[in-house]
Amino acid sequence: MRDKPWAAWLLLVYYAIAGWPGDYPPIATGLDDSWIYAINALFHAGPVFGSEVAFTYGPLGFLLHPRAVEGNLARGLAFWIAMHLTTVALLASSILRKRVWQACGMAALVILAQTLEVWPEYWAAMNAGLWAMASLLMPLPAWPWAVATGLLAGLLTAGKLTSGVASLSIVAAAFLVLPAPLNRKRRMAALTAGALAAVWLPVYFSHFNGAGSFFRWLKWSSEISSGYAAAMSIVFQPETLWNALAVAFSYAVFLAAGGSRMRRIALAFLPLLFVAFRHGYVRQGIHSTSFYGTACAVPALLFLFTENRRDRLAVLGLAGACAAVMLYHCNRPNSGLHRSLAATRDHLSLSKGLRRLGQTLNLAEHSAELAAMGRAAASGGGPPGRWPEIIRADFGRVASLPWEITGLAGSGLSWQLLPSLQLYSAYTQELDRATARVFASEDRPKWIWLMNAGFDRRSLFTDNPETWLAILDHYTVAATHSPASQMLLRAKPGGAATKTGPVARRSAVEAGMWVDADTSGALWRVEVGLQPTAWGRLARYVYQWPPVFIEVDRARGDPLKIRILPDTASAGLLMPLLPLSIEEFSAAFANRMDNPVKRFRILLPQGGYFDNSIQLRWKQTTRDFTPAP
Template identity: 25%
Template structure:
């Protein structure tokens, strides 16, 4: 009787788990309009067009990024659906397994509650993958001397694939693996154990990550497999050479030192040669991975200053309190036998804190989700002797769940009706619709396409515009890439295809190099920007090139409107550059809030501004975020404006002499009328101690030939 009841409970448990899985399962979405939905379309389109990421396209998502963050197109629907279904299923099963294997009911309740609320707050697939890895590492004795190299190879390969979906996932997963193995090496050294297995495991993880990422980074897969096959062939030859040396040349009488004789083998020869070959291919002969990593790293590092938003200080303080408490638990965890796990959790906590509070808006949910899961795992693994610290942390977790689920407006976040959200998520109709979609994917694809077409109709250009653009190469500035699909344009993008994301000198210069060497015939331009930036400041040198080499289209010399976008401007490539070489250069050294006048406003003047961080500022930016920098401008007509400026790319030279304030003035600017002249300007920041007090400035004047 007891066995029958247990069997029924098990079946009921499986049904409940399946229901929860389906309730939270995110289905693929189609093409939409707006800033975020446009980049989602762009990465799908770039993968379809076989653009090389790191060269043709530079973004935080890689060539496989469309699988987790891209829009559905006709050609990628089934790969996206299959990948997301597999990824969601695996991460969910790992989560359920981790809950089941906990030894006490309280631990099961704590972990399941934390994960449940993390899901309610919108835990994304990238964080699900990261936490699935952490949960596996938290299992008892899952990695030991016997299997550490197999785990290193497997997880290293997965992290290489993650790197090609989204840069941050790859960095976090590979970072976690390396941290865990380094901790194992430290413990082996501390207890005078054999280091060789752990050292080889570290090498295995890196080589596996390099191999898997190299295979799929270049869209020309056949060429990739040829190069990997060549590596394997050369490594095999080298291995055979090692074997011949050992068996044929080194006889018993001529053996070298006994310590080194066992090392000379086919396996070691193959390993050394393959490692050397894969490194040379990735970083010398075919440096696509190097370019991809460099570009993604530039975007990630520039994000801390260019995209920072300051929110509620109470919210930030509350988060720091939680951060400190969890770090105290992790320190105790590291002092016990969980050094690797503790360091991995601390690394992930820092990554999520930076992700959440650089742009302190809805992004804070990334940190809250991570804090819930990380603290629960840490409390479960920590021994019972730290009861007071555990109780305080549990009270904090209860508080943070209560605030963000019931009263987020207290911290300046938008209000949510959590009861309504839960009702929607777990409503039978929601689950039935998802089951129906999975059983009839073709119907789902048609529904997504219909929704996409409805959205795309909002950015459909007038027929007269399409007749002019015809099959000419077109780029779009600043971000509405969805117009490419809506109007079947011949898209020729800059590598950083949305202007606001050219955060650094390198990224802006990359765009300049692209647009100057392979100029599109037309640019569809919209005079707009985010975060109170001036549109001319987003990609300084690139826009300066556009200002000098493009003009208002002679056939479309009026604003272009669509149902969702108004006052678009179509720019046409000029025959010649109308900006002469710099006719006058002036070097200045300004202080914060020190005003400087522009004496020559008849010419086009660019300002190369070098903001330098103090030592404290460099540390602060690395750990957290950079404070906002503003440029305060007085115009000739006695008006005043203040704009945000990006410290990392302003050295490339922003246009400073003439700054339109609306679409009409921008339209006039591209007609050749240098209006809205600047009288003077100065720089300000909320926290000047994070920057050096002196600001080097170079003013270059250009005579306009037109």
């Protein structure tokens, strides 16, 4: 390869085209598409972060999911192109400095890893780490890579808190453990910190209303992240955890057998691998590929810093082992993760890269086409029937529960921000209380568009007791649409807030034991005290909590299981009220308890995550309902 540098340059051109960013879809309605639309719209909303809304995505979240919303597609594409070309420049610099094998090896391995699929947010974090390492280990001048590291880390932390923290962890680990002169480390760290500050200062003054809002955004975003492992966990096939352990074993062998220099470089990427593992193995399914794609891409970056044949063989062995595990993981029967040969050909033949390059060259036309498609999709996903006209006749802000935002905006209605952006992601007591304050305040939204939609076997009513008490206190039914299972609620003047009394009684029950509910008409808050074991406390932070269920036996119908969130359930399930249909919700707003819970029991997951003994604390509220006949 050293004797034929033209081959290296040809491979670099291939790499530049194959990895060209693009293929972004138009905006659409639905759960994920709504928050993606929201993070694009919020960039233009002024200083609302921390004061009105928080999310794991921050003010620059649209960079990770750019859409054709007020020029965001061009901004987002510019971000990804700049990142891509910076890495291309790093590889070109390596070729010019006679590190041809290293540059070509990295380019080839990245192309193959991207064929298997690397999630963009993790690829961006890896690039920040790559540039930080280049600033310490590559020949001088090193300052451009340090500045690029700080800029990228700053954009990522302002884009998505978890991805930003992951990128900063790699950068910090690189400055701590890599074998570079101390003076060089200090200079590069100062340049990186300065570039990061240069990103954050304008973001802070444009999107936060002071230090209080900034720290509240950090707190609320951390609440969402901390509640994710318990609220969003799914266990499809627990045995797939062995596949992740096989990847971990491959890295352990590499760390044990590799040279000191390569071991230190690999160690710097371990925090990112942990973040990707936790992300992938909370939701599992398609999310698990975020971990395996990251595990396959890290060896590609390691290859750039190899110094001898032994290092190169060790990195190739690690890359091969991770790729083999990922291919096995994705091609298991019924995995639903099979990557089609057509997609592989599209990538390796450069068809995808050339198509994306064409989109970039015709960006104005492409963006206009996506915007038109998005408007058409959004306009058909709003409130049903004449509800938009009803709302406009008495115009005010509209809160959409539990998640539809795009359809609301597509109908031309004023969207009410919520602390967790969408109610389904208010996983914790803190977020539940913050959301309740929105609906109990004097400046509460005039309308609530309520879609009676469940998620992961969760019930709309059981997740957020504080929020629902505030809504019951301050809203009344304006219209219902039973075929679509939707309601339109209107704010009412005044409204006394429901108070919760002291603990009236306590009871210790075993998991699976039936508990009788009071159906006399009183509304109780039953605080469910789950006690995690030592393994459960560890699993919450390094793996996940499998779903916890409540099985209810109501006045009518068969018993049914509903998933509950451990943190908000500890604040008190509203018993025996459990509306599951639009008719039952309507009855609740009319102060009638239709089809109440007669008895219930808590069902814990297997695996020793919680003590089998559950503490129940009963507190009576000041709200009474007409008992069911």
